[in-house]
Amino acid sequence: MLRPVAGSFELPAFGRMGASGLSAPMHQGGGWSRFGCVFPMTGVFRRLPNAATAGALFSVGLLVGVLSGCAPQSGPSGRDYQPRTAPTAGTPAPVAQSMGGRVAILLPLSGPLADRGQPMLQAAQLALESGPPLDARDTLGTPDGAASAARAAIAGGGGLILGPLTAAETAAVSPIAREAGVPVLAFTNASSLGQAGVWPLGITPAQQVKRLVVAAQTQGRSQMAALLPDNDFGQAMAAGLVQATASVGLPAPVIVMHAPGMGAINTAAREVSGYGSRRGPIDAQIKAARALNTPEGRRQAQDLARSRIGPPPFDTLLLADTRDDLQAVAAMLPYYDVDHSQVQIIGPAQWSSPASGSGAMEGAWYAAPDPAQRAALEQSFTTRYNTPPSPLADLAFDAASIARVLAGQAGFPVAGLTQPAGFEGVDGWVALLPDGQVRRGLAVFKIERGGPAMIEPAPQSGAAPGS
Secondary structure, X not given: OOEEEOOEEEOOOOOOOOOOOOOOOEEEOOEEEOEOOOOOOOOOEEEOOOOOOOOOXXXXXXXXXXXXXXXXXXXXXXOXXXXXXXXXXXXXXXXXXXXXXXXXXXXXXXXXXXXXXXXXXXXXXXXXXXXXXXXXEEOOOXXXXXXXXXXXXXXXXXXXXXXXXOHHHHHXXXXXXXXXXXXXXXXXXXXXXXXXOEEEOOXXXXXXXXXXXXXXXXXXXXXXXXXXXXXHHHHHXXXXXXXXXXXXXXXXXXXXXXXXXXXXXXXXXXXXXXXXXXXXXXXXXHHHHHHOOOHHHHHHHHHHHHOOOOOOOOOEEEEOOOHHHHHHHHHHHHHOOOOOOOOEEEEOHHHHOHHHOHHHHOOOEEEEOOHHHHHHHHHHHHHHHOOOOOHHHHHHHHHHHHHHHHOOOOOOOHHHHOOOXXXXXXXXXXXXXXXXXXXXXXXXXXXXXXXXXXXXXOOOOOOOOOO
8 A cells, every 4th residue: 555654655565756767868888778868058168179080979878869869969169159059848837637547658669669668668567557547659759659649648538648758759749738738757858848747757967967066065165167078968967067056056167068089178178177377387487497597497497397286276077978088088187187186076877887988087976866776676577577677667667656656636636746745766756846847866976996886875855955
């Protein structure tokens, strides 16, 4: 039996209720991650000119497949520019809510994305074994297919829609569902699609960055900077940093974007580190000592050349590269005297995978769900289906479990979906806000030689910092 616990809800057998997230699958060593790519918010950043050869940037967690609609791109030339933005859905006034009692799930059950949709359907069925009826509708993995599936589900008495999977499908479904007064728990992390009655559940760059900024602030760090790839994912991380620092009252961060390749990364690392201004006074003294043209002057010049320069103008540095470009960043930072003993490196959840090349960033932090919380789901899913759940299964299971918690009420009331205590589940605490935005509790991990170590647990409520 379900029972409310401290203002939240608890589910038996499968762990606590919440929502994990993904918009777009991110390729990780042959699998798919629930950490997706989104379009960024506005802000002003510095972009270093492309000093390297052209080519697409590939990295674990930011290679964008068909589910996200994001792609690595270069911004306009020049040092200062407005980052690319995506149109927002807005927040029109909510309409009267449907009283339908069926739960619809919209997934690609056929076509090229069927291997993503089928395990998600199985996870939802597992969560709703003793819950309301589940009406599975095939979207074919297209916006038109999703729109048709939504209409059919609503006509069949659907009072809550789980899915669809991609941002493009969600954009097609949202106006149909809103007109019918049917809430949508979408499987995308495109937060720009959030509006009253539509919640993108995927784990976003902004959620990760905010958690890391708060963790750094609690250790007395207050000067943030970023060295990021000049693509949609990098700009989303940059926008998240701008938002996070403003929300906790920290100074605006210095953000430098770079094109792919060692040449561009070298230029950007020098720029963000302030190396010229830090090294300049010492170089001037060396030049003056040599100009004496005396043994004492030459000795002074040698001593000065060995002296350490001052620290960079930040104590926390956000990165988002992976693989080869991350290796390049790892080489350039110490070259420009960005010392890990003085600067805390923070980065994306994709660093949880060794395939990302994150071993080069020992001591760095990233924010992600606590993997221990999905152990019960792994056991139940594997027992039932003879295969472990995919990361996407987390999302479907948690969304369906929210439906199970709210079943039996008149429809699936928005007041229940947005209850302030939120929900907890296989990817931790999550709260759905009335405007369609989503708050999330993530743990903080430190990259160590033997593997990542949790250094701060995931917040369990909205009152906790960083959620």
